[in-house]
Amino acid sequence: MSTIIGFFRRLYETVSSHIQPQPQGRSRVLKFGIVGAKPISPPVLIFPAKSHPEVLIHGVAARDESRDIASGKKHGIEKTYAGPNGGYQALLDDPEIEAIYIALRNGLQYEWTMKALAAGKHVLLGKPLANTADETRRMFDLAEHKGLILLEAFHYRFHPSIQRVKAIIESGELGAVKSISVNLMFPELTKESGDRYDYDLGDGAWMNIGCYAISCIRYLSSSDPMEVISATHEMDKPASAPADFVPSIDRKTTATLSLPNDVIATVTCDLGIPHYLGFIPHLPQLGITVECTGGEIELNNYVLPTIYHAIKVYTRDATGMKKYRVEKAYTFADGDMDEKGDEWWTMHRYQLEAFVDRIMVRKTLTWVDGKDSVINMEWVEKIYTMMGLGSRPWSKYVPEREGGGGMAL
Structure with missing residues (x-):
């Protein structure tokens, strides 16, 4: 019986706690933009952001204008960017947005992550980051070069x-x-x-x-x-x-x-x-x-x-x-992560806390770094090779050199 009661209590608190952020004495607000209007966006970022006092979903972009606008209005997002060619880039060009969540299919993530990093944005990205380990390596190389945070969203890693x-x-x-x-x-x-x-x-x-x-x-x-x-x-x-x-x-x-x-x-x-x-x-x-x-x-x-x-x-x-x-x-032991978290926090809420803490140069209990992501993708490719199916195709996107003659990727 206690298990059932606990389940419904966590479910209720997860939903109700989205209504009012809990003040923690933090002043800076990190504005996020979402590239893509996939159904995964609400549980990964939109809902967790509503209970994080330092996070605001500022804009969402999608190729489908009607879906983009509907998604934005449904979740109370201030700005929407649409259009088959300009929606994503227009969001990346918004100077108010500091961080991007990319919710696209695997084969599209390399292009838009590279463009987001080139635009000076921190990036939270669904897994796997790209179709190949080489593309994954290039993404982290650019993030390091630009001094930006790039996180592959292996959300299970952040839960107690x-x-x-x-x-x-x-x-x-x-x-x-x-x-x-x-x-x-x-x-x-x-x-x-x-x-x-x-x-x-x-x-x-x-x-x-x-x-x-x-x-x-x-x-x-x-x-x-x-x-x-x-x-x-x-x-x-x-x-x-x-x-x-x-x-x-x-x-x-x-x-x-x-x-x-x-x-x-x-x-x-x-x-x-x-x-x-x-x-x-x-x-x-x-x-x-x-x-x-x-x-x-x-x-x-x-x-x-x-x-x-x-x-x-x-x-x-x-x-x-x-x-x-x-x-x-459901929560960390006393002393871990300065006792951040509550039973209703989802993996994505814990993940968002860590992502923001990294941007704010604060301690995180766990993290998925670039080396980890590259090695993981290497083994994904090795198993595909063993099965005779081969790696997924490379993206056709070729990043521009910075400043017309900067870093060649």
Whole structure:
């Protein structure tokens, strides 16, 4: 009963707390612009921003003028920029905007991130940042050159639940890590033609959600893979696709990797688990299991932990009998992040706090830096290579030299 009550309390507070920011004695307001009007924008930035006293969503831009204006009005955003050619750039040219959230398809993010950085804006960017590791490296090179903050939005990393799991592993309570298993699988609900099935725009199960899984494996093991032992995939196509449609991307990917110290990692990602008996949808599978020499730890729902999660820690007593305890971590322990956060804070709210703190040159408990993002993308590409599907295509955008003859990227 307490679990159910807690769920509804967090849900209520998440919604109601958007109405009134909680003053924290901060004076500067950071104005954000949103490039793209994807449905992901409200939970990632618009809703979290309403409870952050230093953040204001100043403008939104989209190619579809009607959608752009409707999105802006719906969320009380002051400025809207529209037009197939000028909307995005007009937002980047706004001198009042200091930071940009880019909500575009994978294959478009390199171009508009490079343009945003060139315009002197900090950038919060959805994952994966780009179609290739080389493009990712160039993005961070430009951010460093310009003295700007660029963050790949691996939002799970900022929530107390994953931090608690990592702390338990590093405490040595369960002994050395032997294996890590990560599942990120969603039920088949709809398959609209082109939605997550466009090769040119960088789609695919391993691109869109596998990048989370490999990031999680690397983070919890505090190491990078040494080798791809195996990688398999299943191709699929949208139900509404024409008869001559040829699948070019993976719907499901399963991979096994070797890590240092004889650790084995396995991951399964699925954009649409087929219905059971053709009509009964499966439940999502969003779990992490870390097996150690002296026990095991599980975290369920690691990508939406504010809704609900449970950290199960299995150990054996002196007689060898297996026992376990269950922990929850909706907030950080006393002393972490100066005790910022509340139970209703989503991963994105914690992520926004860290992003703003970096811009304001304040301490952050965790971060995803450029090296981390580049290495992660390298392993995404290596697994695609192992499967014989190859990397997603490079962006056709070629950045201009700064000042007509500056840094060549």
